[in-house]
Amino acid sequence: MATVIDTLKARSAEDRAARHPEKQNRPDTAVLRKPDWLRVRAPGSPGYNETRSIVRDHKLTTVCEEAACPNIGECWSQKHATMMIMGEICTRACAFCNVSTGLPNALDADEPRRVAEAVAKMGLKHVVITSVDRDDLADGGAQHFAEVVLAIRAAAPGTTIEILTPDFLRKDRAENVVIDARPDVFNHNLETVPRLYLKIRPGARYYNSLRLLERVKERDPGQFTKSGLMVGLGETKEEVMQVMDDMRSAGVDFITIGQYLQPTRKHAAIDRFVTPEEFKAYEAIARAKGFLMVSASPLTRSSHHAGEDFAKLQAARRALDARTA
Numbered sequence: 085m086a087t088v089i090d091t092l093k094a095r096s097a098e099d100r101a102a103r104h105p106e107k108q109n110r111p112d113t114a115v116l117r118k119p120d121w122l123r124v125r126a127p128g129s130p131g132y133n134e135t136r137s138i139v140r141d142h143k144l145t146t147v148c149e150e151a152a153c154p155n156i157g158e159c160w161s162q163k164h165a166t167m168m169i170m171g172e173i174c175t176r177a178c179a180f181c182n183v184s185t186g187l188p189n190a191l192d193a194d195e196p197r198r199v200a201e202a203v204a205k206m207g208l209k210h211v212v213i214t215s216v217d218r219d220d221l222a223d224g225g226a227q228h229f230a231e232v233v234l235a236i237r238a239a240a241p242g243t244t245i246e247i248l249t250p251d252f253l254r255k256d257r258a259e260n261v262v263i264d265a266r267p268d269v270f271n272h273n274l275e276t277v278p279r280l281y282l283k284i285r286p287g288a289r290y291y292n293s294l295r296l297l298e299r300v301k302e303r304d305p306g307q308f309t310k311s312g313l314m315v316g317l318g319e320t321k322e323e324v325m326q327v328m329d330d331m332r333s334a335g336v337d338f339i340t341i342g343q344y345l346q347p348t349r350k351h352a353a354i355d356r357f358v359t360p361e362e363f364k365a366y367e368a369i370a371r372a373k374g375f376l377m378v379s380a381s382p383l384t385r386s387s388h389h390a391g392e393d394f395a396k397l398q399a400a401r402r403a404l405d406a407r408t409a
Contacts, residue, residue, distance in 0.1 A: 103184040104350060106177045113353035115346065121360050121382050122343065166212040166248075166387040167199050169232055170225045174216035176287040180275070180314065182347035183216055191221070196231040200239035210391030211236065212271075214248035217287070224250055226258040230265035244268040244394055246310070248386055251293045259296055263303045269338070269394060270300045271310035271386060274331070277323040284317060284352055294334050301335035308397055310377075312340035312386045315366075318355040324366065328373050338377040338397055339370050342384035358382065376400040 173188040174181070203211050213232055218225040233245055246269035252259045263270065278290040300309050311331055313324065324341075331339060341363065346354050360382060367380040377397040379389070 103182070104177070104348070106185055107348075107350035110350050112349040113346070113351070115349060116354050116357065119357050122345070122357070166214055166390075167202070167232075168214050168216065169195055169199065170215045170218050170228055172216065175219040176217040178275075178287065179284050179352040180317070180344060180347075182351070188216065188218060188220060191225070191228055196228070196235035197239075199232050200235035203236050203243055204240040208240065208243050208391075210244045210246065210394050211240075212246045212248060212387040212390050213267075214387070215250060217250040219253070219287075222255070223258040223261065224252040224255040226252060226255070226261040229262045233262075233265040233267050244391075246271060246387070246390055246394065248273065249296075251288055251296055253287075253289060253292050257299075259299065260303060263300055263307065266304065266307065269308045269310050269397075270297075271312070271338075272296050273312040273340075273386060274327060275312070275314055276317055277313075277319045277327055279323060280317055280319060294330055297331070297336055298334035308338065308394075308401075309334075309336045310338035310340070310386070311336050312342070312384075314344040315341060315358045316344045316354050316356055317352065325369060328370055328375075332373050332375065337375065337401075338393070339375050339379075340384050340386055341366050341370070341378075341380040343382040376404065 168183075170191060171188045172184055173186045174183045175185075175188065177185045199213070213229070213236075215225060215229065229247060229249060233247065236243060236245055245267045247262065247267045248271040249259070249262060251272060272293060274290065274293050275288075276284045281288065281290050297309050297311055300307055313327060315324065328339065343358055344352075344354060346352065363380045363382060363384075367378045370378040370380065377393055377400055379393055
């Protein structure tokens with residue numbers, strides 16, 4: 085029988101307050117009971133424990149833990165861990181995110197080596213590298229991202245690399261450094277519809293994020309681009325469809341759509357749980373709009389099944405190229 089991992093109870097009240105000091109004066113939001121389709125198994129398999137040991141031994145941070153991802157048991161049992169670089173403290177305070185907010189520490193110059201070594205030790209065919217937002221850095225951490233990509237290329241040349249980056253807002257095209265490192269997939273999540281940005285993602289700007297994805301294609305047309313949405317925050321179907329159109333106009337190849345899950349009672353409340361049938365409808369619509377790859381389900385996350393999805397993405401491009409040759 086599956087066991088529900090309740091992310092609302094996963095950390096002590098003191099820890100939640102320390103992670104999100106800016107949210108402590110907010111009133112508690114209502115918590116909706118999770119439906120059966122959001123039940124996942126609690127972690128603890130031998131593979132999970134082995135992955136956890138490698139992460140600890142290399143002193144790495146993972147978004148799997150920091151964001152309280154519900155898929156951690158499944159992914160870590162298969163040695164699929166999403167590395168979160170540049171520390172575990174974010175300069176933003178998004179209403180949906182469980183990552184700690186505050187003043188980050190200085191960058192760790194040895195981190196690229198440790199990440200690359202862990203990737204090689206795990207024998208990963210495909211790795212996802214993400215980060216906190218680093219508005220405190222002149223380049224938003226772009227050079228550090230590039231150094232991690234290059235270190236992985238050297239230590240594990242057979243591994244394909246997917247990056248999930250910040251928006252590099254007001255960083256004067258710093259993202260070019262990351263693009264030029266030539267990851268296999270450049271991912272930046274729009275997260276929600278424009279109407280909800282002030283409430284859900286107040287430190288970001290929708291059209292800046294959209295333009296970032298467009299600039300990747302302008303600079304390196306062969307690089308795959310990817311972006312994701314959370315649903316269940318109060319958006320309408322029509323708004324989701326408009327975001328799909330915006331992504332396609334920016335040349336985005338791969339869209340992910342998943343259910344928003346509330347990290348704590350101080351975070352944005354869930355408006356509703358979107359049904360599996362609605363996710364199937366979103367998938368059909370996205371494919372009709374021309375995305376090469378679509379992942380849409382209640383438990384879809386940016387890095388969930390990323391390796392398998394990357395193989396499908398490559399196959400879809402080859403098929404498209406064959407049809408248009």
